[in-house]
Amino acid sequence: DGGITQSPKYLFRKEGQNVTLSCEQNLNHDAMYWYRQDPGQGLRLIYYSQIVNDFQKGDIAEGYSVSREKKESFPLTVTSAQKNPTAFYLCASSRTTGGETYEQYFGPGTRLTVT
Amino acid sequence: ILNVEQSPQSLHVQEGDSTNFTCSFPSSNFYALHWYRWETAKSPEALFVMTLNGDEKKKGRISATLNTKEGYSYLYIKGSQPEDSATYLCAFGPDRGSTLGRLYFGRGTQLTVWP
Numbered sequence: 001d002g003g004i005t006q007s008p009k010y011l012f013r014k015e016g017q018n019v020t021l022s023c024e025q026n027l028n029h030d031a032m033y034w035y036r037q038d039p040g041q042g043l044r045l046i047y048y049s050q051i052v053n054d055f056q057k058g059d060i061a062e063g064y065s066v067s068r069e070k071k072e073s074f075p076l077t078v079t080s081a082q083k084n085p086t087a088f089y090l091c092a093s094s095r096t097t098g099g100e101t102y103e104q105y106f107g108p109g110t111r112l113t114v115t
Numbered sequence: 116i117l118n119v120e121q122s123p124q125s126l127h128v129q130e131g132d133s134t135n136f137t138c139s140f141p142s143s144n145f146y147a148l149h150w151y152r153w154e155t156a157k158s159p160e161a162l163f164v165m166t167l168n169g170d171e172k173k174k175g176r177i178s179a180t181l182n183t184k185e186g187y188s189y190l191y192i193k194g195s196q197p198e199d200s201a202t203y204l205c206a207f208g209p210d211r212g213s214t215l216g217r218l219y220f221g222r223g224t225q226l227t228v229w230p
Contacts, residue, residue, distance in 0.1 A: 042119070090159070101146060101149075104159075104218065105161075
């Protein structure tokens with residue numbers, strides 16, 4: 001079955017440690033996205049990538065980093081510079097071609113807790 | 116950051132009731148409006164992607180309309196069922212060249228349908 005996987009489902013880290021969240025898709029989608037959800041807030045875009053080896057900052061990129069070395073993979077690193085890293089993180093992907101917009105497909109999410 | 120507003124924030128209805136929610140978005144630089152359903156413990160799933168003013172889309176008992184000139188979309192559920200209980204998200208896609216494909220999400224409307 002095609003889809004998006006995120007691992008792990010739950011992640012616990014000590015303050016000051018960097019942590020990398022995994023996101024893999026086998027939908028052959030060009031575009032991939034990372035969102036963060038906090039209680040009472042909408043999904044906020046952290047980073048997105050429309051093609052391999054290229055990515056753009058979203059609205060809340062500070063304290064995060066990404067890479068896009070393969071089409072299928074878009075890992076997100078939460079660095080120690082992120083002031084409030086505890087949150088629910090969702091990865092998504094979509095087709096993207098010039099002049100068209102397509103629905104996004106979401107992974108199951110990773111809940112990160114930093115203490 | 117573009118503002119996408121959804122109302123109401125939450126809604127409780129009885130099984131069989133019909134209901135509707137509103138999504139407001141910037142009327143300038145419009146490209147697309149997405150609706151997603153997010154059930155508890157699952158991933159958000161796309162309901163509709165709309166791009167044309169006056170668009171009406173339907174999927175079973177759920178339908179949506181779009182007014183890009185005044186910047187709003189309505190989602191209707193006819194004869195609500197308990198399995199319709201979910202958070203309904205709308206997302207606005209602006210026409211901004213290199214940002215094509217990224218979305219701005221509202222905070223969602225949480226619907227609970229009581230049997």
